[in-house]
Amino acid sequence: MSAESPERERRPHVVIVGAGFGGLTAAKALASADVRVTVIDRTNHHTFQPLLYQVATAGLSPSEIAQPIRGILGSQRNVTVRMAEASGVDLAERRVHLVGGDDIAWDYLIVACGAETSYFGHDDWSRSAPGLKSVEDALGIRQRVLEAFERAENDAVTGHPAQPPCLVVIGGGPTGVELAGALAELGRHVFRREFRGIDPSAAKILLLEAGPRILPSFSDDLSKSAVAQLADLGVEVRTGARVSAIEPGVVVLEHDRLACSVVLWAAGVAANPLTRRLGPPLDPTGRVVVERDLSIPGHPRAFVIGDAARFDGPDGHPLPGVSPVAMQQARAVARSIRRSVGGEAPLPFVYVDKGQLATIGRIRAIAMVGRIHLSGFVAWMAWLLVHIFYLIGFKNRVVVMIVWAWSYLTYRRGSRLIIAREAPRLR
Amino acid sequence: MSAESPERERRPHVVIVGAGFGGLTAAKALASADVRVTVIDRTNHHTFQPLLYQVATAGLSPSEIAQPIRGILGSQRNVTVRMAEASGVDLAERRVHLVGGDDIAWDYLIVACGAETSYFGHDDWSRSAPGLKSVEDALGIRQRVLEAFERAENDAVTGHPAQPPCLVVIGGGPTGVELAGALAELGRHVFRREFRGIDPSAAKILLLEAGPRILPSFSDDLSKSAVAQLADLGVEVRTGARVSAIEPGVVVLEHDRLACSVVLWAAGVAANPLTRRLGPPLDPTGRVVVERDLSIPGHPRAFVIGDAARFDGPDGHPLPGVSPVAMQQARAVARSIRRSVGGEAPLPFVYVDKGQLATIGRIRAIAMVGRIHLSGFVAWMAWLLVHIFYLIGFKNRVVVMIVWAWSYLTYRRGSRLIIAREAPRLR
Numbered sequence: 001m002s003a004e005s006p007e008r009e010r011r012p013h014v015v016i017v018g019a020g021f022g023g024l025t026a027a028k029a030l031a032s033a034d035v036r037v038t039v040i041d042r043t044n045h046h047t048f049q050p051l052l053y054q055v056a057t058a059g060l061s062p063s064e065i066a067q068p069i070r071g072i073l074g075s076q077r078n079v080t081v082r083m084a085e086a087s088g089v090d091l092a093e094r095r096v097h098l099v100g101g102d103d104i105a106w107d108y109l110i111v112a113c114g115a116e117t118s119y120f121g122h123d124d125w126s127r128s129a130p131g132l133k134s135v136e137d138a139l140g141i142r143q144r145v146l147e148a149f150e151r152a153e154n155d156a157v158t159g160h161p162a163q164p165p166c167l168v169v170i171g172g173g174p175t176g177v178e179l180a181g182a183l184a185e186l187g188r189h190v191f192r193r194e195f196r197g198i199d200p201s202a203a204k205i206l207l208l209e210a211g212p213r214i215l216p217s218f219s220d221d222l223s224k225s226a227v228a229q230l231a232d233l234g235v236e237v238r239t240g241a242r243v244s245a246i247e248p249g250v251v252v253l254e255h256d257r258l259a260c261s262v263v264l265w266a267a268g269v270a271a272n273p274l275t276r277r278l279g280p281p282l283d284p285t286g287r288v289v290v291e292r293d294l295s296i297p298g299h300p301r302a303f304v305i306g307d308a309a310r311f312d313g314p315d316g317h318p319l320p321g322v323s324p325v326a327m328q329q330a331r332a333v334a335r336s337i338r339r340s341v342g343g344e345a346p347l348p349f350v351y352v353d354k355g356q357l358a359t360i361g362r363i364r365a366i367a368m369v370g371r372i373h374l375s376g377f378v379a380w381m382a383w384l385l386v387h388i389f390y391l392i393g394f395k396n397r398v399v400v401m402i403v404w405a406w407s408y409l410t411y412r413r414g415s416r417l418i419i420a421r422e423a424p425r426l427r
Numbered sequence: 428m429s430a431e432s433p434e435r436e437r438r439p440h441v442v443i444v445g446a447g448f449g450g451l452t453a454a455k456a457l458a459s460a461d462v463r464v465t466v467i468d469r470t471n472h473h474t475f476q477p478l479l480y481q482v483a484t485a486g487l488s489p490s491e492i493a494q495p496i497r498g499i500l501g502s503q504r505n506v507t508v509r510m511a512e513a514s515g516v517d518l519a520e521r522r523v524h525l526v527g528g529d530d531i532a533w534d535y536l537i538v539a540c541g542a543e544t545s546y547f548g549h550d551d552w553s554r555s556a557p558g559l560k561s562v563e564d565a566l567g568i569r570q571r572v573l574e575a576f577e578r579a580e581n582d583a584v585t586g587h588p589a590q591p592p593c594l595v596v597i598g599g600g601p602t603g604v605e606l607a608g609a610l611a612e613l614g615r616h617v618f619r620r621e622f623r624g625i626d627p628s629a630a631k632i633l634l635l636e637a638g639p640r641i642l643p644s645f646s647d648d649l650s651k652s653a654v655a656q657l658a659d660l661g662v663e664v665r666t667g668a669r670v671s672a673i674e675p676g677v678v679v680l681e682h683d684r685l686a687c688s689v690v691l692w693a694a695g696v697a698a699n700p701l702t703r704r705l706g707p708p709l710d711p712t713g714r715v716v717v718e719r720d721l722s723i724p725g726h727p728r729a730f731v732i733g734d735a736a737r738f739d740g741p742d743g744h745p746l747p748g749v750s751p752v753a754m755q756q757a758r759a760v761a762r763s764i765r766r767s768v769g770g771e772a773p774l775p776f777v778y779v780d781k782g783q784l785a786t787i788g789r790i791r792a793i794a795m796v797g798r799i800h801l802s803g804f805v806a807w808m809a810w811l812l813v814h815i816f817y818l819i820g821f822k823n824r825v826v827v828m829i830v831w832a833w834s835y836l837t838y839r840r841g842s843r844l845i846i847a848r849e850a851p852r853l854r
Binding site for chain 2: 043044045061062063064066068070071074075080081082083084102135136139146150153154157158191193194195196197415416417418419
């Protein structure tokens with residue numbers, strides 16, 4: 001049964017760090033290659049990150065957007081999956097070091113370790129204003145949001161002064177917009193008829209953006225459309241709102257202090273800190289500045305892809321941290337490895353931009369595909385099809401469709417569970 | 428919006444502590460009564476406890492067996508739901524005290540606070556051998572089980588001495604049998620093809636029972652059938668196995684020490700400790716010994732139902748802690764309250780025994796309905812229909828059916844997520 005059997009040892013060993021969109025796609029793209037592959041991830045599941053906001057707002061449950069990595073790759077015989085965390089990489093000795101002391105030798109390395117929430121040096125804000133990068137994050141946010149409504153109701157029915165919660169989302173990118181929209185619907189529709197002391201539809205949802213407009217990666221007209229669609233849902237958007245401090249229950253702006261029940265952080269990400277332990281130059285958000293074939297400068301057999309890589313597109317701007325970039329890069333690196341095994345030179349990576357989408361609540365969205373700009377229901381339909389199509393695992397596609405159909409018909413959300421527990425951690 | 432508005436105040440106030448099968452059924456049975464009802468629960472969800480073992484063994488996810496209480500009772504206008512924990516009851520002053528200091532006045536009280544895991548005085552065993560009474564418990568068990576396989580695989584592929592995990596379930600009642608059966612299937616079928624270093628089907632599943640036979644509430648022939656069905660699945664049953672100590676990784680029996688990766692406790696329950704703060708006499712497992720109308724002796728307007736009540740059936744044995752008992756008692760108490768409001772005397776509770784069922788893995792079960800004894804697939808079909816039928820919330824019935832159909836066709840389980848987090852608690 002051993003993965004280290006002599007028969008296998010002859011084949012080059014590809015180690016992939018991270019089982020996000022990039023890592024998983026790379027592993028699959030190496031299915032027919034004459035290599036053995038080890039996929040390392042610190043969790044046992046692949047997370048469909050674009051729908052994390054749905055878990056955070058009780059629309060979907062974790063198992064509907066996360067799939068066991070073993071389940072996805074189990075039938076691919078040249079892959080070994082290990083639940084382990086990489087603590088560092090030795091590029092000269094070609095080894096990945098693991099937390100706990102083990103290490104793994106590689107012939108080819110693909111670093112696909114993704115990004116994490118960044119507070120721009122204010123790490124103390126993370127306690128008061130959680131970010132949204134993992135299932136754990138989403139469950140923590142869901143709990144805070146649900147408890148805010150429960151507390152307000154408890155206060156109201158016991159005669160204490162009470163008002164519906166005020167929920168603040170910091171950061172007007174796609175995640176912030178999606179969160180704010182879904183939160184507004186939670187109070188306005190899902191909770192309707194369920195409270196006696198407070199009016200949940202009067203909950204205040206505030207979206208703060210430091211820059212001059214939300215969704216700056218979209219065109220100006222779509223950005224304006226998003227503000228209008230958010231306003232329809234009851235979300236108040238404030239641009240030019242730079243946060244200077246976050247205290248428990250208070251967000252401090254330059255000229256204002258906002259009292260609030262829940263603060264969520266969607267204002268920034270940086271590459272996973274593993275990149276810092278690689279050695280090569282990083283860009284300001286911690287991404288490895290890679291070669292045109294996505295390899296690490298000076299290390300042609302070590303590649304970085306996805307949110308951990310800095311790769312400038314033809315317009316001179318770095319490619320965005322979205323799944324299509326990671327997946328295209330994964331396939332390019334897999335091709336380069338196959339070529340290298342066969343004695344050929346790698347090819348440079350060429351990105352094909354397929355457009356971008358952001359959803360705003362139940363049936364609203366904006367989309368930009370080349371010169372085509374869509375907004376409202378049409379954009380939302382496009383968003384729905386793309387996301388269902390990309391959901392990894394057939395069961396999930398079917399179940400998510402049914403759960404959504406049901407939720408959308410009835411405005412009910414079944415995943416509104418407050419589950420408080422301290423989990424034992426892996427040794 | 429206030430629940431304490433004068434218009435409502437005229438109606439008698441029924442306070443229900445606990446939103447399990449008993450509390451929820453009582454609230455629903457009072458829908459048309461001229462009372463206002465407050466349902467208190469320390470969680471925000473009703474848990475379908477008979478399927479908790481499915482969450483613990485990754486067959487279902489929490490939102491498929493738990494439903495928000497507000498969602499279930501939201502449209503019943505005479506009900507207020509409060510997420511709060513009762514710390515005590517003053518029967519003379521007719522108040523329920525809440526954790527945090529508030530208290531609630533009642534005209535009628537229904538204590539439906541259920542049972543919790545009991546270690547018979549060995550509370551220190553709870554850390555090494557968790558019980559299964561809540562969604563939190565189930566998630567904790569799921570995590571331990573999945574991590575045991577991940578650890579064994581990690582050891583194996585790094586060349587350490589490794590063997591598939593040994594999982595021990597203590598207690599041969601329905602919960603222990605269901606857990607052991609589902610664990611065996613996890614290793615034998617679900618994990619098949621997914622590991623490279625260990626053979627998960629060689630995982631050892633041990634079911635320990637202190638008494639002379641498992642499932643003692645069933646007839647002797649069904650108990651024997653259960654042992655045979657468990658053996659088919661690969662579960663080793665040991666009767667007469669009295670546990671004298673549980674240490675990390677070791678279960679100590681009278682004449683044996685069993686090294687194991689995971690220990691689960693399904694050997695005992697006792698009433699929720701709230702019953703101790705009521706005052707009236709308790710039976711040895713902490714249940715309130717109630718009158719024939721389920722009221723607390725000397726307190727005709729305060730009732731105890733379900734797992735927290737001790738009520739002897741016509742055969743002189745106490746009624747078992749199962750949902751049909753709690754639900755029948757709930758309807759009887761609701762009827763008594765309606766009669767009391769109308770100036771009539773309460774009626775005694777009469778239990779109608781509809782039989783009992785226990786499932787053993789994927790398509791096996793035993794059932795006893797009066798003189799009819801069923802086992803194997805027929806019993807399992809009966810079990811399936813009864814459980815789907817009773818699942819509260821239509822969405823869940825449909826989704827659970829689909830998830831099961833999918834799982835049963837493919838032996839895949841999508842809910843195998845290891846999610847480690849420390850959850851913030853409600854203030």
